[in-house]
């Protein structure tokens with residue numbers, strides 16, 4: 001077994017486990033049941049893979065997954081058109097006023 005990710009909360013740990021399993025990598029979440037238990041220090045949930053030989057592949061998938069969810073958050077944020085200064089909602093990819101495309105997240 002190999003640790004592939006320490007999650008900030010159980011939801012994230014289970015999302016990553018689900019993603020890994022969808023890719024055919026058997027994995028487990030540890031520590032999620034202890035999270036936030038009354039009177040206990042919170043223990044961060046961890047995601048482990050059962051087959052160590054898949055570690056490099058799993059690492060890459062986790063990084064891509066985390067980047068993807070960061071990009072998703074970004075998409076829902078409001079943005080300002082760099083050309084005309086119009087405030088736009090996150091779902092717009094181009095300024096509706098002047099047509100300038102939104103800058104990609106770096």
Ligand SMILES: [Zn+2]
Nearest residue numbers: 081084095098
């Ligand atoms: Zn504009």
